[in-house]
Amino acid sequence: AQKITQTQPGMFVQEKEAVTLDCTYDTSDPSYGLFWYKQPSSGEMIFLIYQGSYDQQNATEGRYSLNFQKARKSANLVISASQLGDSAMYFCASKRTQAGTALIFGKGTTLSVSS
Amino acid sequence: DVKVTQSSRYLVKRTGEKVFLECVQDMDHENMFWYRQDPGLGLRLIYFSYDVKMKEKGDIPEGYSVSREKKERFSLILESASTNQTSMYLCASSTGQGTYEQYFGPGTRLTVT
Numbered sequence: 001a002q003k004i005t006q007t008q009p010g011m012f013v014q015e016k017e018a019v020t021l022d023c024t025y026d027t028s029d030p031s032y033g034l035f036w037y038k039q040p041s042s043g044e045m046i047f048l049i050y051q052g053s054y055d056q057q058n059a060t061e062g063r064y065s066l067n068f069q070k071a072r073k074s075a076n077l078v079i080s081a082s083q084l085g086d087s088a089m090y091f092c093a094s095k096r097t098q099a100g101t102a103l104i105f106g107k108g109t110t111l112s113v114s115s
Numbered sequence: 116d117v118k119v120t121q122s123s124r125y126l127v128k129r130t131g132e133k134v135f136l137e138c139v140q141d142m143d144h145e146n147m148f149w150y151r152q153d154p155g156l157g158l159r160l161i162y163f164s165y166d167v168k169m170k171e172k173g174d175i176p177e178g179y180s181v182s183r184e185k186k187e188r189f190s191l192i193l194e195s196a197s198t199n200q201t202s203m204y205l206c207a208s209s210t211g212q213g214t215y216e217q218y219f220g221p222g223t224r225l226t227v228t
């Protein structure tokens with residue numbers, strides 16, 4: 001069955017440091033996309049970054065980049081120069097097979113940034 | 116600015132009540148989704164819809180139904196609320212093209228007592 005795995009329930013980092021949040025995926029669909037969302041304590045889900053399975057280069061959006069390793073089926077999120085406002089829950093997700101545009105989500109990683 | 120709105124941020128209902136959660140999007144998106152979020156379980160798909168009057172079951176449809184009479188509106192219905200339906204409910208929408216990025220509403224925290 002299709003699965004998204006985030007093995008880190010919680011991560012702690014100091015301001016200005018870089019942090020990597022892990023995500024592995026398991027899909028039989030040759031054309032898939034991977035998403036990362038951020039959920040602050042207020043609850044809204046904020047889209048961060050997307051990587052298509054056929055994209056040759058790793059996706060980047062400002063301080064966010066995706067370390068996409070197809071052979072390992074991993075799509076880790078790298079946040080450079082962490083800020084206090086990065087403290088939130090982060091979800092990795094992938095487009096579902098056989099369900100159109102619906103997404104399947106991992107269980108999330110809580111990131112805490114301290115000063 | 117794109118927007119998905121949900122009718123309530125917080126809702127308290129009694130066991131056995133019929134509960135309606137409303138979601139409206141202003142982006143003319145074809146696809147709409149209802150997820151449930153519980154600690155340690157991530158987001159789980161309840162129902163989704165590709166078009167008006169169309170609906171598809173997700174992973175956990177039991178105890179829920181949905182209605183999509185207009186393109187912009189997708190309603191989640193708890194026919195007879197139970198305490199195990201106490202949760203955060205998130206609505207999302209997406210276009211049927213491109214990356215299929217989903218835009219989320221602010222969520223409704225439902226408590227069933």
